[in-house]
Amino acid sequence: MSTLPVYRWCxxxxxLATRRQLRAMGLRPGGQDVAAELQRPRRRRGPLVAYxxxxxxARPVRPMTPGRWAALARANRARRTCPACRRDAGYVxxxxxxxxxxxxxxxxxxxxx
Numbered sequence: 001m002s003t004l005p006v007y008r009w010c011x012x013x014x015x016l017a018t019r020r021q022l023r024a025m026g027l028r029p030g031g032q033d034v035a036a037e038l039q040r041p042r043r044r045r046g047p048l049v050a051y052x053x054x055x056x057x058a059r060p061v062r063p064m065t066p067g068r069w070a071a072l073a074r075a076n077r078a079r080r081t082c083p084a085c086r087r088d089a090g091y092v093x094x095x096x097x098x099x100x101x102x103x104x105x106x107x108x109x110x111x112x113x
Contacts, residue, residue, distance in 0.1 A: 007052070009040040016052040023061065030059030 007013070016036055022028060032053055040048040064072075079092045082100035089100040097104040 004034060005036040007036060007038050009038065012036065012038050012052055015055055017055050017058075018050045018052060022053060022055070022058050025055070025058075026061055027055070027058035028061050029053045030057065032057045 017025070017027075018038065019029065034051040035054045036052040038050040038052055040050070042048055076092075077088070080088050080090065082089050082093060082103055084099045084103040087100070093100060
């Protein structure tokens with residue numbers, strides 16, 4: 001078992017990037033293994049770790065197809081639809097409420113005695 005090289009924050013060599021940095025470049029890891037770790041020290045808890053990937057082995061991000069756009073639109077519509085009144089709330093329904101705000105503020109019908 002080989003250990004990964006560990007670099008301190010802002011001291012990683014050129015040619016390595018995090019997932020977020022790859023995405024900003026229009027790339028993805030593309031199935032490659034993690035090349036190194038980047039550690040950011042924290043005082044109270046353990047270090048914050050980010051994984052680094054080789055840029056030269058990264059692949060371009062796959063383009064969104066019409067089917068993927070449609071699936072994403074359906075998923076977002078489902079997150080905005082209130083399960084109680086079945087209307088589009090115009091915002092993502094909070095999971096803490098489970099319904100749109102007007103439905104959550106309405107007292108239940110036939111209240112308890």
